[in-house]
Amino acid sequence: MELFTNQVLAGIATGAIYACMALAVVMIYQAIDHLNFAQGEMAMFSTFISWQLMQWGIPYWGAFVITLVFSFIGGIAIERILFKPLAKAPVLTNVAGFIALFAIINSSAGLIWDFTIKQYPTPFGSAPFLGSQLISTHQAGMIGVTVLLLLGLYFFFQYTRIGLAMRAAASVPESARLVGINTSWMIALGWGMASAIGSIAGMLIAPVVFLEPNMMGGVLIYGFAAAVLGGLTSPFGGVVGGFLVGIFENLAGTYIPGVGNELKLPIALALIISVLVVKPAGLFGRHIVKRV
Amino acid sequence: MIAKTLRPALLAVAITVFASGAALAQKKYDAGATDTEIRIGNTSPYSGPASSYGVIGRTEEAFFKMINDKGGINGRKIKFISYDDGYSPPKTVEQVRKLVESDEVLLVFSSIGTPTNSAIQKYLNSKKVPQLFVASGAKKWDDPNNFPWTMGFLLDFQTEAQIYAKWLMKEKPDAKIGILYQNDDFGKEYLRGVKDGLGAKASSMIMMEESYEVSEPSIDSHIIKLKAANPDVLMIFATIKSGAQAIKRTAELGWKPLQIINNGASFVSSVMKPAGFENAQGVLSAAYAKDGADPQWNDDPGMKRVYEFLDKYMPGADKTDGGIIHGYGVSQTLVKVLEMCGDDLTRANVMKQAASLRDYAPDTLLPGVKINTSSTSYAPITQLRMQRFKGEKWELFGGLLSRDAQRE
Numbered sequence: 001m002e003l004f005t006n007q008v009l010a011g012i013a014t015g016a017i018y019a020c021m022a023l024a025v026v027m028i029y030q031a032i033d034h035l036n037f038a039q040g041e042m043a044m045f046s047t048f049i050s051w052q053l054m055q056w057g058i059p060y061w062g063a064f065v066i067t068l069v070f071s072f073i074g075g076i077a078i079e080r081i082l083f084k085p086l087a088k089a090p091v092l093t094n095v096a097g098f099i100a101l102f103a104i105i106n107s108s109a110g111l112i113w114d115f116t117i118k119q120y121p122t123p124f125g126s127a128p129f130l131g132s133q134l135i136s137t138h139q140a141g142m143i144g145v146t147v148l149l150l151l152g153l154y155f156f157f158q159y160t161r162i163g164l165a166m167r168a169a170a171s172v173p174e175s176a177r178l179v180g181i182n183t184s185w186m187i188a189l190g191w192g193m194a195s196a197i198g199s200i201a202g203m204l205i206a207p208v209v210f211l212e213p214n215m216m217g218g219v220l221i222y223g224f225a226a227a228v229l230g231g232l233t234s235p236f237g238g239v240v241g242g243f244l245v246g247i248f249e250n251l252a253g254t255y256i257p258g259v260g261n262e263l264k265l266p267i268a269l270a271l272i273i274s275v276l277v278v279k280p281a282g283l284f285g286r287h288i289v290k291r292v
Numbered sequence: 293m294i295a296k297t298l299r300p301a302l303l304a305v306a307i308t309v310f311a312s313g314a315a316l317a318q319k320k321y322d323a324g325a326t327d328t329e330i331r332i333g334n335t336s337p338y339s340g341p342a343s344s345y346g347v348i349g350r351t352e353e354a355f356f357k358m359i360n361d362k363g364g365i366n367g368r369k370i371k372f373i374s375y376d377d378g379y380s381p382p383k384t385v386e387q388v389r390k391l392v393e394s395d396e397v398l399l400v401f402s403s404i405g406t407p408t409n410s411a412i413q414k415y416l417n418s419k420k421v422p423q424l425f426v427a428s429g430a431k432k433w434d435d436p437n438n439f440p441w442t443m444g445f446l447l448d449f450q451t452e453a454q455i456y457a458k459w460l461m462k463e464k465p466d467a468k469i470g471i472l473y474q475n476d477d478f479g480k481e482y483l484r485g486v487k488d489g490l491g492a493k494a495s496s497m498i499m500m501e502e503s504y505e506v507s508e509p510s511i512d513s514h515i516i517k518l519k520a521a522n523p524d525v526l527m528i529f530a531t532i533k534s535g536a537q538a539i540k541r542t543a544e545l546g547w548k549p550l551q552i553i554n555n556g557a558s559f560v561s562s563v564m565k566p567a568g569f570e571n572a573q574g575v576l577s578a579a580y581a582k583d584g585a586d587p588q589w590n591d592d593p594g595m596k597r598v599y600e601f602l603d604k605y606m607p608g609a610d611k612t613d614g615g616i617i618h619g620y621g622v623s624q625t626l627v628k629v630l631e632m633c634g635d636d637l638t639r640a641n642v643m644k645q646a647a648s649l650r651d652y653a654p655d656t657l658l659p660g661v662k663i664n665t666s667s668t669s670y671a672p673i674t675q676l677r678m679q680r681f682k683g684e685k686w687e688l689f690g691g692l693l694s695r696d697a698q699r700e
Contacts, residue, residue, distance in 0.1 A: 003520045010512045017509060107339055115344030116562040116613065117533050126544065134516070136544060209509050210533055210566050218507040250513040265505045 007250040009134040015246025016142045017208060020201035021216075021223030022230065022238035023149060024194050029232045030170050031190020032083070034094055035224065038101035039198055040216030042078075045105050046071040046199030047206050047215075048113050051120060060123050064203065068196050075195025079188045087184075109213040120206035142204045146239055149197065153235050166190060218265075222249075225268040229275050231285020240284065245271065318635070324398030325637035330630060331371045332356075333391030335403045340378035344615070345404050348427060349374045351619025352402060354605040365630045368637075373397060379404075381411035388412045392421055399424050399642055402445070402622050406430045406477065409442075417441045422642050424629075425622050425672070429556070431481065434671040436647070441639075443646055443670040445622050447580055449478065449554070450485035453529070455578060455676055455693045456552050457489025460497075460525065468499050470523035470549070472514060472538055474530055475503035482529035482554060499523045504534060515541045528553040536567040543571035551575045555676075560585040560685060561612035569684050578676040578693070579686065580661045581621060585612030586685045594655030621656035625663060625672065628652055660692050 024043065028036045036042075046067050053063035082101065086094055124141030157163040168176040169186035176183050202216070209215050226245045230237025249267050281287045324331040336349030356370040364370065373395050375387040384403065391397045399422035403409055406428040416423040417439050425445040426433045429452075433444030460467050471486065473479035483501060487494045500521040504511045511534055518526065519542075526549040528538045535557030542551065551574070557563050558577040582589045589595040598620055602609050609616060630637075632645040649672065652663040663672045675694040679686040 003516070006516045006520070007513060010516050014510050014512055107343070110343055114347075114610065116610065117536060117566050119566045119568075128544075134512075134545070205509070210536060212533065215509075218505075218509040221507070222509065253513055254517055265507055 003254065004251075006134055007254050008247055011247030011250035012143070012243055013135050013139040013246070014250070015226075015243035016139055016146060017201075017205050017219060017242075018222040018226040018245050019146050019239040019242025020142065020149075020204055021198075021219050022226035022242045023146065023153075023235055024198035024201055025220075025223050025227040026230075026232060026235050026238040027153075027197050028190065028194035029227070030235075031166065031187050031194065033170065034091065034098075035232075036194070037095070037098040037220075038105060039194065040220035040223070041102050041105040041109075042071070042075070042195050043198035043202035043205075044211075044213060044216045045109050046074070046195070047120070047202035047211060048109055048213075050199070050203055051118065051206075051211055052113070054121065060121060064123075067199050067203065071199035072192040072196040075192040076188045078195070079191035083191075084184065084188075087187075106213050113213070115213055117210040117212040120203075120211045122207040126207070138207055145200065145204060146242075149200065150235055150239050157235075162189070221265070222246075222268050225271050227282075228272050229282055231282025233286045234282070234284040237282050237284030241282070320636045320638050320641070322398060322638045323396040325368070328368055329371055330365065330368050330637065331373060331395060331397045332626075333388070333395060333397035333400045334372065334374040335377040335384050335387045335391075335400075335408065336374055337379035337404060337408075338376040340380065342379035342405065345379075345427070346376075347609075347613055347615040348402065348404055348619040348622075351606065351609075351616045352623045355601065355620055355623035358601055358605050359627055365627060366634065377403075377408055379408060381407050384408040385411050385415065388415065392416070392419060397421075398637060399639065401425060401626055402427045402619075404428070409433070413439060413442055420639055422639055422646070424642070424646055425626060427618070427622070430477070434669065436668060436670045441643060443643070443665070443672070445625070445672050446618075447555075447673045447676060448671065449481040449529075449556075450488070451674070452555060452578060452676065453482040453485025454489035456527065457486045459678060459693065460552075461490065461493065464525065464550070467497055467525045467550075468523040469497050469525045469527060470500045470502070470518040470521055471498060471527045472502050472504065472511075472518060472530065473528075474534065475505050478531075479503060479529050486527065504530075506531065506534070508534075511537050512541055515545065515547075519545060519547050523549060525550045525552065527551075528557065530554065530557050532557050532559065532562050536563045539563070539567040539575060540571050543568070553577050555579055558679075558686070559583065559612070559614050561610070562614075564681060564684075572681045573683075575681045576678060577681070577686070578678050579688075580658055580673050580676050581614075581617050581656050582658060583612070583614070583686060584617050588685060594657075597655050617656045621654040624654040624656075625649070625652065628654075658688070 024039055025035065028039060049070055050063045050067035053066055054060065082097060086097055122138040124138045126136045126138050129135045129137045129140040157167055165181045166186045166189060169181055169183040173183045205219060206215065222245055226241035227238045229244060230241025245268060252267050275282060334349055336346050337343050338346040353372050353374060356372045359365065360369045373391060377384040377387050388400060391400060400416060402425050404427040409426045409428055413423060420441055423442040425443060429446040429449045431448040431450045433442055471483060473483050490497055500518055500523065502514045502518050504514050515538060528535055528551060530538060535553055553575055555578055560583055564572045582595055599611065602611055629646045633641050647665045647667050649663050649665045658677055661675045665672050675692045677688050677692055678690045679688045
């Protein structure tokens with residue numbers, strides 16, 4: 001029983017990582033209707049920026065804010081320069097673009113900061129949280145930030161004009177254009193926000209997995225799984241999906257014989273496929289009906 | 293026109309005069325060697341997922357530049373031709389073919405990676421081109437009967453694991469062992485080594501074998517599982533990132549088993565420091581090379597030469613990077629072999645000399661560790677010393693542990 005509770009708690013802690021990433025994945029999906037394979041690398045690059053700023057003596061929260069702004073502008077810049085020209089291109093062209101971006105960012109980060117792993121500070125400390133050694137104060141802080149982020153996004157999309165405009169631009173671009181919404185810039189804004197959320201995810205994840213150019217490789221796959229499970233159209237679903245994937249993965253690894261040692265990663269992939277087959281919209285996603 | 297036809301003739305005369313006048317040993321060359329040049333080929337992952345090992349290739353290039361600046365090897369300059377293979381075996385094959393058939397190198401030296409070298413081993417052996425000092429810790433490179441043109445360099449993982457197992461049997465015979473290993477050939481070779489080393493006692497001493505995937509972002513769940521089995525020795529066979537996580541998480545969980553971590557994940561700067569020095573106290577490992585981050589070598593004559601080289605030829609390089617130390621040591625050993633070749637720079641003689649190293653100690657190896665090869669042993673490094681992490685560095689303890697002693 002103790003093993004069970006421990007694995008669930010550890011699953012929640014790891015799930016917080018996936019939830020953060022899933023939030024960024026959902027965000028970009030909302031804006032452009034595609035999964036951005038370079039999302040993790042963008043987050044990694046932002047995290048390196050913040051690390052560099054701290055190396056130059058800027059305090060944590062200063063570096064945090066500067067990185068957020070940098071990532072927001074960077075996200076918009078990437079959309080304007082790289083993906084706006086591809087807006088009308090087929091999906092595969094976009095996918096190729098994402099993968100190219102992935103390789104470019106990964107290699108540049110390696111070139112600038114090299115590939116050795118680096119320690120990354122946490123603002124929350126790493127003492128045991130509420131007496132439990134399984135969840136540290138950092139992981140509790142991470143869960144807190146994820147929830148705050150989620151609430152912020154909810155209010156942004158539900159109660160602000162620009163949030164409404166973004167939703168309109170993503171779901172019915174043509175009607176949105178007809179009522180005077182600049183859909184092209186809404187997409188750019190979506191990129192900026194996804195990039196900024198990704199940078200927060202990166203800065204929260206780095207103390208756990210250590211900072212290095214390949215830190216996001218595995219995280220992104222689980223982030224995708226979480227987003228698909230919760231529903232690609234629902235930020236709330238993405239976060240819940242993250243925690244579920246974290247817990248499910250640990251329990252399956254511990255209690256299903258054979259799986260534990262050999263098939264832990266395929267669990268995430270099996271999850272993606274089964275959700276897509278059984279409930280394509282995910283647990284909390286909006287059901288999309290297309291008129292033919 | 294006249295000059296052109298005359299030149300070979302003059303050269304022939306000169307050579308005859310030389311050969312008859314002085315009793316010089318006859319010069320013998322294969323492709324890739326001349327009176328003025330020795331061409332050496334290499335593939336390294338300068339891009340792609342394993343690009344952190346690219347530093348080895350860059351160090352080798354810088355090292356040969358230093359040798360050339362000092363006059364080369366027996367008057368010949370080294371031309372080091374290194375191509376990027378992105379750690380992708382098909383690309384390695386393509387690049388190595390180019391090295392052999394178009395660049396006409398004398399030998400392929402220190403190509404990086406296990407899968408990549410596996411892909412070119414048959415080709416190089418059928419072409420009778422030396423595949424020298426492979427940068428991989430797999431055991432398969434020491435197989436002179438089947439692959440007489442291939443030679444490894446590093447102590448292989450399996451032997452390293454056997455040495456830990458033997459050490460445990462002697463020092464802690466009633467140990468209850470938990471093993472965390474990476475789920476691939478690398479991790480499994482360690483696991484096999486431990487079981488071999490423990491022999492009949494393996495089943496009673498090993499309480500749990502737990503593997504993780506290299507792509508898993510966090511290995512918490514595995515540590516918790518291991519802890520639940522409550523072993524008093526935790527053996528960690530991991531790459532740097534997961535190794536650091538394992539040490540950190542074990543400490544955070546308040547669990548204090550005796551920890552043994554593999555040599556490849558024992559770097560001070562990239563494992564112990566990120567894991568937190570306070571968490572790494574008392575961890576055991578074994579080593580054969582000096583750690584560039586370790587202040588105890590600051591006055592060591594060998595390491596002083598390494599640091600001088602780095603200052604001049606690789607300014608700004610991270611001297612704590614294990615890849616640099618490896619690149620330096622392996623290049624120095626190649627230079628030694630080529631010096632031993634003298635004027636007989638044929639591929640056969642290169643292999644013969646590489647298999648005749650006696651008690652050779654490059655600047656980067658620990659005191660007492662020496663390179664020995666023979667026509668039946670193609671494993672240059674076979675010795676290790678145990679070390680314990682204390683403060684911010686490794687402290688060596690005990691004498692040399694060697695593979696050969698294992699066999700007795």
